[in-house]
Structure formats: C-alpha cells, structure tokens
Amino acid sequence: MPTLNRRRLLLGAAAVAAASAAPARAAMKQPDVIVLGAGLAGLNAALLLEQFGLNVRVLEASQRIGGRLCTLDDLAGHPEAGGTQIGAAYARIVDTAKRLGVAMQPNERSPLLNDRNLVFHVNGQRRTAEQWASAADNPLPAAVRAMTPDGALLRLIGASPLSSIGAWRDSANFKYDVSAVETLTAHGVNTEAMKLIDATNSYGDTLSETSLLNLYYVQTNLREISRFPGPVMGVAGGNQRLPEAMARALHGDVLRGRVVTHVKAEGRSTSVRCADGSKYKASFVVCALPLPAMRNVRFEPGLPALHADAVRQLAYARVTQLHLEVKRPFWEDEGVSPFLWSNGPLERIFPNDPTGSGKADSLVVWINGAGTASWDAMPEADLQARVDEELARIYPSSRGAVRVGRRITWHASPLAGGAWANWLPGQIERFSHVIGQPHGSVHFAGEHTAQALRGMEGAMESGERAASEILAHQ
C-alpha cells in the first residue's frame, strides 16, 4: 500500500493555497492519483485531491465530460438527457457550483407540469386527472387514486421505518430487502394496480424485482431532503456545464477517449491500461465508472469474490428517452397539457419548461424497464412515424407537430449501461457494504457507492468519500 508523503502533502496544500490565483499546470510525471471517469463522482474526487496538493490525472472514455449529466445542446430548449433536478439540499453540487462560479437557476413551476393538468391515457382511453381518479378501471386504493401509479408506489409502501439517511445499509433493516409485492398486497394493492405501477416503475422492471428496502431508501432521501426547503434548480445553460467547469478547474489533465481495460497493481504503483494502448501509472486509482462499464475492466489482482459478484450483478435501470422538438404546441388546440401518464408505449411525457412560461420547446417521452425494448429495437428511420402514430392516438391534433430530435438509450450505452443502479431484492444486504470497499490502492466512487444520498448528490458524496480515503493514507 503506497502512502502519501506527509511533508509533501502539507507543502502541496500550502503551494496550492499560495498559487490559487494563477495555478501553474503541474508538470506531469507520475501522478499521485488516476481518476477513471469524468462524471460528477470522479471529478469531485479529483478536485478534492488537488485541494490537498496531489497530482491528479483523469481518464474519460468518451469525448464528452459529464457522464450521466448530459445536456442536449443541439436540440431546441436544451433538454437534459441525464440528471435533471437539483434539490436545495444537494449541498455538494450547490457548493461546488458556487465555488466555480457556475450559475444555478431555480426551475420555475410550469403550469404544464401541474398534476391537475396531467393527462392519463390508460387502457387506450384518454381521461383528465379528475376523470381517472374516479374511473371504474382505476384499480389503485382510494387514498392514491388521483396519483400516477409510479408516484403512488412510494405512498403505498407506508412511511419508511428508516430512522436516518444512512440506515438503508444497517443490518437491522435487511429484513426489508425483499420484493415489495408482499407489503403492497398487505396494503390492499391488487394485481391490476401492480401491473399499472410496473408500467413506469423506476426501481425495477417489475415489483417482484423491486426491493422494499430500496424504496425506503428513496423515501428516506426524499424525507430528509424535504427538511431543506427551496426551489428545484438547474445549472444555467444546462446541467452538463457543472462537470465541464469542474474539469476545467482541475490543474491536472483530463484525457478523453481513454477506454480503460486493465487496472493492475505493480509494486508501489497501480497501472491503468486503455484500449488505445496508452498506459498510465499512479500511486492510487479512483474508479468512478458505472458498474456496467467497470465490467469491461480487468483488475489484477482480481476483486474479492463478493465484490466481483456485486460488479457483475447489481442491476441498472433501463431508461429510453425520445426527445421531441415541438414544431406546433398541439396540446393548446385541444385545451390540455402534454404532461402524460400512460400504460401504452409512450409511458410518460414531460414538457420541458424550466422557466415556468407555460410553453415548451421540447417534450421528453420517458420509457422505463420492459417498455424500452420495442423502442430500442426500432430502426431510426421508423421512429418518427411510430411516434407520430402513438402520439396521435392520445392527442389527435398532434400529427406533424413534433420532430424526434434524439433517442437516448442509457442502458445500451457501453459507458453507462443504465440510468442508475437499481438494488434488486437481496442485493443491498449482499453488496451495499462491499461495493465501495477499496481494493489495494484502488478506491471506488460513483452513485452506486453512495452511502447516504442518491443520484447527482450521491455521486458527489461518493467522490468525496473516495478522496477522503486516499487523503487518510498520509
């Protein structure tokens, strides 16, 4: 296990503090740390390590900075394909943005996204939210009949028994690491209702593959975060601007197009080899790759068996998005909102209206789980006609009103492999304590290794933990 020279750390920190006005690019011999992945987790680790005077080099597989923060700059309205909503409680994101001079702006409440204006298209029939709440074919329990089935899910499991934001990893709570079906049944949720929930379930392809404990983890996060009131925010100009600014703020290199294939302990160093033949060495490595990408990396020595199982088996959410540019606001002709919940092929539509203007330049069709397969298999050339057809079933006046700007398939991307880690029943108990365990001089980050928070803030938290682990080796 290499150690960092304490004197060097102290001197380095002083030097960085002294030179912070005009930092000189460190002459790159062997860096102290190589960070794999230029998403929020890896970049936050890199920034923190540099604050302590370490030399850091970041390797990014793609040509784009940001990982699962991804702003579609070339589409009208610059929609987000990745992480979208930044809560007031996202301390690390807010603080980092402030420190780097990256402007954040509140997402104003859009009348288009008002729940009361939500259009339900269920079993082939369009209804208003009010009509759906009292519809004969609405199988949801009375208390949640007005909600979308996916929204109702977190209510139907009852209040989270987790006492704190980190308690999802406590062994006392592993009794909840089972499929959510039994608890839902006990709460009077019938099979028909479960089928509807599964249509847009974000936490597993089906409820039998959805961990009750994972749902409590989500619920506890929402509960704890709600203690900090404040508007939901976005980064001015798109969320991807934040990781880009983080990468720019680094003194060390951020090398793109470096697809890592090997991470190997070599004496006091660790070497990293890439598919393009390039090879790098450092005292430490922070692996901030999502697990599906990490599955293509060979570790020498190999990861311990349970850790290797976790890397192979932890599930990732399948999410396909169709970003539609609006040529004509067809919904206005019909006096309704484009905000949609359906158990048909389009699943959900969210209008993109961050300024709350009541207008939307773009819509995102958001498809989860099993529903993604038919959209993923469709040839690009057929996509527009199929979207037009499906949209017209719900909004008859929509013909010719939208252009499919982009299909995003997170689970098909070899660098992401899914939208977020989805703990299947039993996986929190088996894997949540091993997934972030350092392996020799290799430390792990990424939202799947977060211990308290989730999503973007969980990614930042994980980078902070990985950096702390390395800094503790002094």
Add this chain to the structure above:
Amino acid sequence: MKLQPLLIGLLSLTCTPLLVASPADSQKGRVAFVRCMACHGVKAGEPHKLGPNLHGVVGSRAAAAEGFAYSDALRTANITWDEDTLRRWIVNPGAVAPGNSMAYVNTLSAADIDALIAYLKSVSAGP
C-alpha cells in the same frame, strides 16, 4: 508519529488555548473536515451553507450561530457543544437531537473525530 487516541482524549478534556494540535494532527483534522465542508464553512464571517458556519462552535451553545435556520429539534435540545457532545453528534446526530436536519452518515473513526474537533478549535482560534 501519531498521538494515541487516549492521549488525544486527555488533551481534549484539559484543552486550553495554549495546547495546540501538532501539524500532523491538524492535517488529519483538515482531511476529516473534507466530509463536512460542502455544508459548513469554518472561517469567521463566512456565510452559512446548507449547514451553519462552524467558527467557534466548540464549547458554544447549540443553534447559536446568527442567521441560520436551525431545526426545532436542535433549537430546543438545550445542548452545549462540549467535546463529548460534539463527538456523539458526529457519530450519530439523530441520537443527540432526534429529528434534526443534518443528513449525514458518519465514516470517521474516533481518532478522526478527535482530530476534527482539534481542527475546528484551531481554525476558530485564528481570524
């Protein structure tokens, strides 16, 4: 060399402004503070972040920083941040003031926490 945790404990208990942490220890405390600094400033006059500025927190009354909206749980908890209470808080805030707002999972060892408290004291002694 590292101070034994027991020794640090003794130092902390009897701490006076004359007893200053060693540079190595203050480095350890600064590293521990990495887990805090997204939410907390520590320099005098620095604005509050998601959590309150911690300048001068050791030994102060809880929920006393001006201009910060503390949770009712902490405001009414009648706590003084002596070192033992701070230690228990950092290990598990919910055990000290149930229902408080600090969304945090402790990953620091007892020795790290001691170093962190020493660090908070040392930065509070300066400007």
